[in-house]
Amino acid sequence: MSAPLSPPVHPSAPASGSGSGPTAAELLDFVRRVAADARAVASLPLDSEGRTWIQLEGPGGSEAWLIGWPPGTGTGWHDHADSIGAFTTAAGTLKELSLAARLPTDGWKTLELTGGIDRSRQLATGQGRAFGRHHVHEVLNESATEHAVSVHAYYPPLPRIRRYSRSGAVLRLEQVERPEDWR
Numbered sequence: 001m002s003a004p005l006s007p008p009v010h011p012s013a014p015a016s017g018s019g020s021g022p023t024a025a026e027l028l029d030f031v032r033r034v035a036a037d038a039r040a041v042a043s044l045p046l047d048s049e050g051r052t053w054i055q056l057e058g059p060g061g062s063e064a065w066l067i068g069w070p071p072g073t074g075t076g077w078h079d080h081a082d083s084i085g086a087f088t089t090a091a092g093t094l095k096e097l098s099l100a101a102r103l104p105t106d107g108w109k110t111l112e113l114t115g116g117i118d119r120s121r122q123l124a125t126g127q128g129r130a131f132g133r134h135h136v137h138e139v140l141n142e143s144a145t146e147h148a149v150s151v152h153a154y155y156p157p158l159p160r161i162r163r164y165s166r167s168g169a170v171l172r173l174e175q176v177e178r179p180e181d182w183r
Contacts, residue, residue: 021155022060024130028086030059031128031151034066035090044068046147056151063157069094069148074140077164077171079103081134083154088128092148096121096129098137103171105134113169123150136164136171 022030034040034056045052046068058064063083069092077097101117123129128151131137141148161182163175 022058022062022153024084024086024132026059027062027084027153027155028088028128028130030062030064031086031088031153032126034064034151035088035126035128035149040066041090041149044149046070046149056153058153058155060155061157062153062155064151064153066090067150067152069141069150071141071143071145071147075138077136077138077166079134079136079162079164080154080158081105081160081162083156083158084130084132085135085152085154086128086130087123087139087150087152089123089125090149090151091125092141092143092146093122093124094148094150095140095142096123096137097140098131098135099171103134103136109173111171113171115169 040056044054044066048070050070051073052068054066056064056066096119098119098121099113099117100119101113103111121129139150158179160179161177162173163177165172165174
């Protein structure tokens with residue numbers, strides 16, 4: 001993984017009208033505009049060994065990232081704690097696996113998931129999605145040969161990321177990361 005580099009030139013983002021930060025829709029609009037900016041996407045150095053990223057200036061005090069995904073890489077199951085977010089694929093195709101259930105936010109180490117909550121979507125170039133607080137998902141580049149690139153934004157800036165392992169219907173909290181762990 002690379003250290004953050006200088007932010008690329010990217011489209012300016014409107015400030016949120018609410019005064020309390022951008023909405024999920026505003027974050028989705030921002031990541032779509034950055035993903036469509038060929039110069040911004042081309043500024044990301046790609047590495048065949050691991051994911052790379054550049055931190056961007058997000059709208060209204062949000063945290064934003066341009067991320068490169070070598071073939072066969074993924075995030076593992078995780079959430080973004082109290083942050084809302086959005087991401088769009090800028091190049092290639094990403095697969096998102098997610099849980100359509102609200103999980104307890106604290107006080108547990110192992111949960112048995114009920115049936116029917118698994119969701120899967122393919123996000124080709126230009127496709128993205130927004131999500132709410134405590135959204136649990138895994139993002140993968142399943143290509144055997146092609147890099148993928150995506151743009152992500154979160155508000156408020158990520159206070160923590162909870163990482164999970166999954167075996168069948170059992171989800172286990174494995175680790176809690178703080179910003180100093182990924183910057």
